[in-house]
Amino acid sequence: MDICDGKKRRKVSGGVRGCRRSVAGKMKREAGMILRSLKVEDNNHTEPMEEEEEEEEDDDCFSISFLRSDRLEPAVVMSPRYSLLREVGRGSYGVVYEAIARKTGARLAVKRLQCDAPENVELALAEFWALTSLENRHQNVVQLEECVLQRNGLAQKMSHGNKRSKQYLGLVEMSLKGERILGYPAEPCYLWFVMEFCEGGDLNQYILSRRPDRQTNRSFMRQMTSAVAFLHKNNIVHRDLKPDNILISQKSGSPVLKVADFGLSKVCAGLNSRNSEEYPAAGAGSKDSNQNNMGNINKFWLSSACGSDFYMAPEVWEGHYTAKADIFALGIIIWAMIERITFIDAESKRELLGTYVRQGTDIVPVGEALLENPKMVLHIPQKARSSMSEGVKKLLQDMLAVNPQDRPDAFQLEVRMDQVTCAS
Template identity: 90%
Template sequence: MLIFDKKEGMDICDGKKRRKVKGGMRGCRRSVAGKMRREACKVLRSLPVADNNHPEPMEEEEDEDFFSISFLRNDLLEPAVVVAPRYSLLREVGRGSYGVVYEAIARKTGARVAVKRLQCDAPENVELALAEFWALASLEDRHQNVVQLEECVLQRNGLAQKMSHGNKRSKQYLRLVETSLKGERILGYPAEPCYLWFVMEFCEGGDLNQYILSRRPDPRTNKSFMRQLTSAVAFLHKNNIVHRDLKPDNILISQKSGSPVLKVADFGLSKVCAGLSSGGKGGEDYPAAGGGGRGNNQNNVVNVNKFWLSSACGSDFYMAPEVWEGHYTAKADIFALGIIIWAMIERITFIDAESKRELLGTYIRQGTEIVPVGEALLENPKMVLHIPQKTRSSMSEGVKKLLQDMLAVNPQDRPDAFQLEVRMDQVTCAA
């Protein structure tokens, strides 16, 4: 099994070094995020609003698997009253470089939810947390293939405050934005940790890697997943959101309805393009303190593909050639989607040397090394991709042609998300 090791600047494959890409990875690569402290989740206590109907304080919870959420209003501190926790944390289901995800129960309804805790202890962590909040909070409509944010809570020193989109009256929120913009810690001291808690729908089916690789190949499931993924990306682009980190790890599976439903998740590297300059120069402007901008989604079919982004971020095997150069648009999401779909259909995998996990992902062989497709195309733009890769493949001619277009080295030759959605329906119905 081929092994890819990310520890040496992304350029060690099978133990041999390759040259580094010029400019390297800048800005929002996962590797720059600060390490999460691994302390157990403590009981959060908060100061409630004046009209809270809890005249008698509750006893302190000794267990470490609950958190309570009451909210401050306009940053005014009311007399302290302890309230019952709203969510019971059941178990840890995932851990990354800057966050922990728990399965939890909403005490009022009994519904299972996912709770992600992000520690805002460094500017780069704040930037990732705010990017996720701005993206999910900017969505006015729901989509069945995009993970749903129920609420986001800012917590510091045992005080919790509900985050709302564009809340310029919240001093804590504005301080987070300022931390991200200035690139320096201004929100308290290390002894006063600040957290963002994201409460989202729970996906019990794991991620796309786990789901696909634990089952026998099923063409019907593949077709369904292809349509669902293109629908999700079209929805995001319609709402001016470029995901920038599409990969099987960030695609979750819900099985509540009986049939598997994909949910695109993890928006820490996403960009809300509304209100940004659409000029040809790179340069990534930040949204104003109000967030990424809501509403006015007219004409976005064209406009989202005219916003130029410059931070070379994402995950190596799914990054488009232009992302490695640091000058790209939303078409980079189309390339990543092409890699995912190709790997899913043919079950092309590699072993990530750091996590030891088998992951879906397509690559190019160069001798004994494996190279991400986007990097290989950057080095050799005239290279022809052999799709399908396996001799005995059931891939139809329509899907083959569509994947070739999605993985075109020139982003202008790729379909946009809306053209892709139409074509995907056609080729999956015909196959």
């Protein structure tokens, strides 16, 4: 079942169209109150735990230490393996907290998704399935540490395809049927995703709070391309690439991009299985095997119009597209980043990176404009004083081709991106 995010919105504020799934982050003050503990189960264990594991069971999930408000749902409480310090972001179906691992002191991000309706369950399971399907890590894809399913005072560590967990199977059934299943209790149900914390914010915040820097742009272009190539090699189409969903980690001293938010992603099942030795690192694997995998994923057709308006390819608006839609979205992001093209989001009022086409006093997403006028010529670069090289210009034109067959696949893009960024 394809995952989509409802109907396309047409909210206009000051002549600017609104983006779908925009996130207005709300910061909450710390309150230092540790809440009572709930019983924790690990649905991966069918036999009694060893003594060492039993000692850890009382220190296995979350404690919450922020100030409650009317906007927060009833407090979710589990035995404290992680302490939630503050709220750092809130979307239409989930909340993200900064957290700390109580044993190691490591900073983490914890995303809580409420599974109270089939559409929310679909989004939560899509993210879970995408992140758990990755057999290897990639430095430019956000890392999932663990996922916990919590309902009715019981927390279970999630494992993909676990047939022993009635709660997990109930969520899957609800997602597949598209309706609340008969007899399923109405108590709040949550999925908690524990992930690496990215202290540098998202790509919008990072780029727009600093002076233009060509070296940073080149590095980010290579990193984003490498991440998308890795996902496509692993049969995952992201379907919602945008600056909001690209986070920045600065733990190594230099900024490292992390593609995140896989709620609209699609794991293209049925393609050739991956060999775990084939993709040990970014760009690894033989040329032939990579090309074969790219060819397979680009033959997998999707039909739900998903994503955010300003980054959607023409064919996504029509609802018949492949992984090449991710290449188009990446082209929009890179173009906007290099030339610092922005718009004001109608819902959050934030300034966001995004390229568009002007039609009178209105601005129109590039993909929608190309769908209406396939012969339209995109003026790349837009700004007269742009420092964009001819190589980058030609690559962006190819990435934004109206016909998906004229765009490079992710493997070809990775090779060409290395060439143009080294030459510029």
